[in-house]
Amino acid sequence: MIKAHMKGKKKEPVVYAFIDSQNVNLSIQNQGWRLDFDKFHVYLKDRYNIKKAFLFLGYIPKYQPMYKKLRSFGFTIIFKPTVVGNEGNTKGNVDAELVLQAMIEYEKYDKAIIATGDGDFYCLLNYLLKKRKLLSLFVPNKCRYSSLLRAFVSYIVFMTGLKEKLVYKKERH
DSSP, rough: OHHHHHHSSSSOOEEEEEEEHHHHHHHHHTTTOOHHHHHHHHHHHHHHOEEEEEEEEEEOOGGHHHHHHHHTTTTTEEEEEEEETTTSSSEOOOOHHHHHHHHHHHHGEEEEEEEOOOOOHHHHHHHHHHHOOEEEEEEOSSSOOGGGGGGGGGGHHHHHHHHHHHHHHOOOO
């Protein structure tokens, strides 16, 4: 009975999102606004029916409350240890972690959303495209992103155009 009922229905694809949080966050801040990560997760769930959203971050102990909040929004956080550079700035490049996680999870999703403006992900995007697993490439800044990503222009969603939906607005009391 279940088989007959399911026969005419098309299976919803399982969609996972892989988000280069540093690139997304800084690119959006450079445009003069802040991304509301809660709204972003809700948008991905409502619009793309994502089953899982991975957020890649450099780990800094003092930001534990922020990490807890991001988890409460529904993100799965993958951390990279950070190092302090010669200029005193903290670095936690998450590129390898994002690519590795996308491959670890590969059999579990039908389609992937990658969020970054970084051309270092060209090889992953190209592979996902060839395997028909690339759903969308979310680019945070329409004016500043790697020219390598132009190869995926028909998959690009510019987050700049989603500002009204995703902007963080301080609560008024």
